[in-house]
Amino acid sequence: MISVAEARSRLLDGVEPLEAERIAIDRANNRILADDLTALRTQPPLPVSAMDGYAVRALDIAGAPASLTVIGQAAAGHPFDGTVKQGETVRIFTGGVVPDGADTILIQENATVVDDGAITANQSETKGRFIRPAGLDFSEGERLLTAGTPLDAGALCLAAAANHPDVSVVRIPRVAILATGDELLPPGSQPGPGQIIASNSYGVAALVREAGGETTDLGIAADTREALSDALDRAVAARADVIVTLGGASVGDHDLVQETFVAKGMTLDFWKIAMRPGKPLMLGRLDGIQVLGLPGNPVSSLVCTHLFLKPLIARLAGRSAVELRMSALLAEPLPANDRREDYLRALAWRDGAGKLHVRAFDRQDSSMIRIFAEANVLIARPPHAPAAVTGDAVEVVVLKPATI
Ligand SMILES: Nc1nc2c(c(=O)[nH]1)N[C@H]1C(S)=C(S)[C@@H](COP(=O)(O)OP(=O)(O)OC[C@H]3O[C@@H](n4cnc5c(N)ncnc54)[C@H](O)[C@@H]3O)O[C@H]1N2
Numbered sequence: 001m002i003s004v005a006e007a008r009s010r011l012l013d014g015v016e017p018l019e020a021e022r023i024a025i026d027r028a029n030n031r032i033l034a035d036d037l038t039a040l041r042t043q044p045p046l047p048v049s050a051m052d053g054y055a056v057r058a059l060d061i062a063g064a065p066a067s068l069t070v071i072g073q074a075a076a077g078h079p080f081d082g083t084v085k086q087g088e089t090v091r092i093f094t095g096g097v098v099p100d101g102a103d104t105i106l107i108q109e110n111a112t113v114v115d116d117g118a119i120t121a122n123q124s125e126t127k128g129r130f131i132r133p134a135g136l137d138f139s140e141g142e143r144l145l146t147a148g149t150p151l152d153a154g155a156l157c158l159a160a161a162a163n164h165p166d167v168s169v170v171r172i173p174r175v176a177i178l179a180t181g182d183e184l185l186p187p188g189s190q191p192g193p194g195q196i197i198a199s200n201s202y203g204v205a206a207l208v209r210e211a212g213g214e215t216t217d218l219g220i221a222a223d224t225r226e227a228l229s230d231a232l233d234r235a236v237a238a239r240a241d242v243i244v245t246l247g248g249a250s251v252g253d254h255d256l257v258q259e260t261f262v263a264k265g266m267t268l269d270f271w272k273i274a275m276r277p278g279k280p281l282m283l284g285r286l287d288g289i290q291v292l293g294l295p296g297n298p299v300s301s302l303v304c305t306h307l308f309l310k311p312l313i314a315r316l317a318g319r320s321a322v323e324l325r326m327s328a329l330l331a332e333p334l335p336a337n338d339r340r341e342d343y344l345r346a347l348a349w350r351d352g353a354g355k356l357h358v359r360a361f362d363r364q365d366s367s368m369i370r371i372f373a374e375a376n377v378l379i380a381r382p383p384h385a386p387a388a389v390t391g392d393a394v395e396v397v398v399l400k401p402a403t404i
């Protein structure tokens with residue numbers, strides 16, 4: 001059995017983001033930029049007013065009160081086509097281009113309209129006040145966003161302002177998920193004796209999507225070579241980047257996944273790791289597709305998804321690591337660990353001083369979905385960790401960041 005660290009590096013080392021594709025920016029929310037994005041224009045393109053008021057020459061109103069003649073107006077999108085000379089002003093609105101000759105904006109609160117063609121400036125103003133110079137935000141040719149940036153609200157707004165109708169983003173990894181086992185039926189079925197409901201696919205798919213992937217549900221394959229072989233063909237036909245199998249990974253007579261896939265050309269990288277839960281984890285490759293065989297026990301499959309599948313999807317999607325680890329103080333002692341790295345379902349909480357405490361659930365059976373659903377962290381126990389007492393610091397993998 002190899003260590004968790006070795007298994008993770010065999011899975012992740014050398015994995016690069018998938019190729020780029022161009023998509024319209026209105027579909028690009030949460031996607032990852034594949035190439036640096038450069039400004040195609042300057043913003044603002046010319047000096048503009050930041051306020052509603054009057055475009056003036058600062059010198060003209062230095063001895064306010066001062067009378068000025070209004071010679072025209074400049075609204076956003078409608079520049080004034082002329083020059084402001086001594087004693088003149090142009091009515092201007094926020095976003096309007098500052099006319100030639102003017103160097104300052106007098107806000108309308110500080111002016112009195114005398115009649116249609118004249119105002120009184122009631123106070124002086126520093127030269128340049130309320131003018132946004134050309135290029136205040138960015139200039140044509142500047143690099144605005146670097147490859148790898150997630151396209152959030154600010155980034156999308158910036159890309160649009162820089163005049164990009166579409167953007168180059170990393171393709172979303174496609175993950176095909178196959179449940180295996182004669183005992184399994186989809187939710188909503190009437191199970192017969194010994195039958196149970198296939199649940200793992202739903203949790204695994206949710207985590208894949210959280211990590212930036214999209215999923216194809218290949219359904220449930222019976223424990224036969226034919227069914228497994230057919231499912232593998234369908235995964236390949238769906239052009240999956242990653243195939244995830246659930247169950248059939250152990251040593252029982254009905255655990256046929258590995259054997260069937262190898263017979264169809266899969267190269268086995270590893271099978272079995274020193275981890276609890278998750279011992280029978282398998283990694284293989286078939287025509288450039290990563291094949292990850294997760295154990296059937298629901299908690300094992302979800303823990304393996306957190307530790308292996310999510311980081312793989314994040315790499316392929318060009319996203320930075322999604323795993324959050326921190327230190328917490330034990331609220332109850334833990335026994336010494338054996339040679340398998342242990343991931344204990346646990347609840348963590350903060351005390352009044354902000355310190356994080358954690359308590360492992362008493363029952364750690366890897367079939368217990370209900371306890372996994374309640375847990376907000378996993379306590380990571382290294383192989384051969386000695387017994388730990390209350391107050392000892394342990395490392396936790398955060399499952400529900402919003403609860404910590
Ligand atoms: N003799 C040994 N037996 C087992 C070993 C071992 O080393 N020697 N390892 C145990 C460990 S650890 C695990 S984990 C399990 C994993 O075995 P498989 O991956 O082959 O899983 P299955 O046998 O197919 O299923 C295990 C369990 O989980 C249920 N299951 C399977 N798929 C689903 C699903 N999609 N949704 C819900 N539940 C599922 C299945 O009914 C079984 O109860 O092997 C141990 N045995």
Ligand code: MOO
Nearest residue numbers: 277278279300366
């Ligand atoms: O490794 Mo199994 O996943 O312990 O239950």
